[in-house]
Structure formats: C-alpha cells, structure tokens
Amino acid sequence: MEIKWGIIGVGDVTEVKSGPAFQLIEHSHLVAVMRRDAAKAKSYAERHGVPKWYSDAQQLIDDPEVNAVYVATPPDSHAFYATAAMRAGKPVYLEKPMVINELQAKELLETQQALGGKISIAHYRREQPYFKKVKELIAAHIGTPRIANLRYYQRPLAAEILQSSGMQWRLDPKQSGGGLFHDLAPHQIDLMCHFFGNMTYSKGIAHNQAKFYDATDAVSGQILFDNDVLFTGQWAFNVSQDLDVCEVVGSEGRVAFSVFSYQPIELVNKQGSQQFRFEPLPHVQQPMISAVVSYFRNIGSNPCSAQEGYKVMSVLDSFASNYS
Helix, strand or coil: CCEEEEEECCCHHHHCCCCCHHHHCCCEEEEEEECCCHHHHHHHHHHHCCCEEECCHHHHHHCCCCCEEEECCCHHHHHHHHHHHHHCCCCEEECCCCCCCHHHHHHHHHHHHHHCCCEEECCHHHHCHHHHHHHHHHHHCCCCEEEEEEEEECCCCCHHHHCCHHHHCCCCHHHHCCHHHHHHHHHHHHHHHHHHCCEEEEEEEEECCCCCCCCCCEEEEEEEECCCCEEEEEEECCCCCCEEEEEEEECCEEEEECCCCCCCEEEEECCEEEEECCCCCCCCCHHHHHHHHHHHCCCCCCCCCHHHHHHHHHHHHHHHCCCC
8 A cells, every 4th residue: 555645734844854754755655735825835846746736725635646644734723634634534644733732632532533533643753763762771771760850941032033934823822822832842742751651640830931922931840650750841932041951860870862952862870871872864754754654554553643642732731721
C-alpha cells in the first residue's frame, strides 16, 4: 500500500520541517497541497514538485488519489479538518498542539473513536535519535528516575517578529490556545509523558507579566507521574536570557539535555561523565512521518495516538487555565 498525502495548510512549518520528508520516505508520496491563498498554494506545489494544489480543503479531502491527510493549519481548525478527513475515510497526521484545549481534545478523541479513524499527533521529537537516546539513558543508566526539572526561557520578541503574520496567530489564544507556551511546551510535555508514562496529578500557574501581547508569557507547573517521578517546569518568554535545559535525576545518576537546541546529552553516574552528540536533522519530522506511514500501512504501531495528544492538552490546561 502506498500512502498518498494531501497537506491542508502549507505554511512555514511545512517548508523544511515536514513537507519535503513526505517525498523521501519509502511508500510515501505527496500528491496534493492546500492553502486558502491560491497563489501561495500554487507556488508551494511548484517549488516542491507537488502535482496538485487546492485553495479549498474539502476539495483536497475529496480527491480520490489522496488517501492520507496532514493537517498543518493553526490549532483552532485542527478538529474541523481532522473530522472531515476521517469522515471521508482517510487517516490523519495532525500537527501539535492537537487542538486548543482539553475539552476540544476530548471531543476529537470521542469523534475518532466513533468513526473508527486513525490519528497520529505530530509530537515528532519522540522519534528522533537524540530523544531516543535520552529515553534509553533514563531507562537504563541512572537507576530509578526521581526528579525531572525543565527550564525554558526566551528573550522578548522583536517588534517586527511580533507583527509578522506567522507569529500573530501563535500569540492569539483563540487561534493557538495560549501563545508561545502552547506553541512550544507540547513538545516538552509530550516527551515527559513519553519517558515516564501515565500521570497522577498536574497543576500550575500562568500569568502575563510583560503585557506585550494578549497571551500568557510566564508559566510554572508540576506533574506527578504514576511511577513517582516528580516533574517541575518553568517557561518565561520575557526575560534577559535564552535557556533550554532539562535534567532528569535518578537514584544512581542524572541525564541533562535540551529540547530545542540539541545540546550534547550529558550522562553522569557511577561510571563518570559522558556526552552524546547528534547532528541536526535536515527535516526534523522525517523519522516521525516514517513511523506514521508504517502505522497507516498497518505494519507498525501508532507513534503518538490521539489519547496521548489528549494527555498533553490536559497538562497544558492544568498549567495555564488560570491565565490572567
């Protein structure tokens, strides 16, 4: 079985991170793309060698050649397009965050279960070699994991970036769910769930400190996992330094790594200190898309289910639903 993809929403994220990968994976072909701006849809198709383009999403979904759909629009339309694709009998690869809040995630999960459709969520870091190594080190080289601490800080966005169209929807809670936190934290929270399993409890606090835009810009939260690991995370998008670090401390050692900057992974245990380096991937979603293709071809498991996406949304809401 060949997977013949149609992409709904060929914006910036699809130019390098994901779009080209669909053509590089065995049994995978990108046959159609859609964007509401017809000129931009046509341009994307011509630049990437895609035979068909549309300015109407339903036309792409109804295309008989398309047998799988990648939804890469802003999160407020994810549920609508995913549902339409599943109703047409086509499996869905859905960008993160899954939707804009926990309630909408629950509704989409229930819709998927009722329709019997397939959804994979694009928490693509879990399939990258860098994070597979982190998972291996946590599982086998630090004893029993006890504590996970994450800090992610950014300097305030420059005025011209704030005004860019690609950033404005991210900073609009109605479209994105909650600003830069909702854009970036899903990757980090998903990795914690991937590493440590089911959650017992999560709670946090969010606030708009700098008032540069309507969304929250500072978040702090904690998760207690069923295996007794306690996670603490802190995000700030209004401070004087950039920082991207997560440390997992166990009964016999620790692992330190980054989520976005791919700094060398550091392992410290009784055997001493080691570092593990990985080259950046040219198309960061390629390993995940390869796993999704196998799942859609019924020869592999789902690399990130809608149920797992729902868990991430529940954490985001528990951290930031009190936003003020």
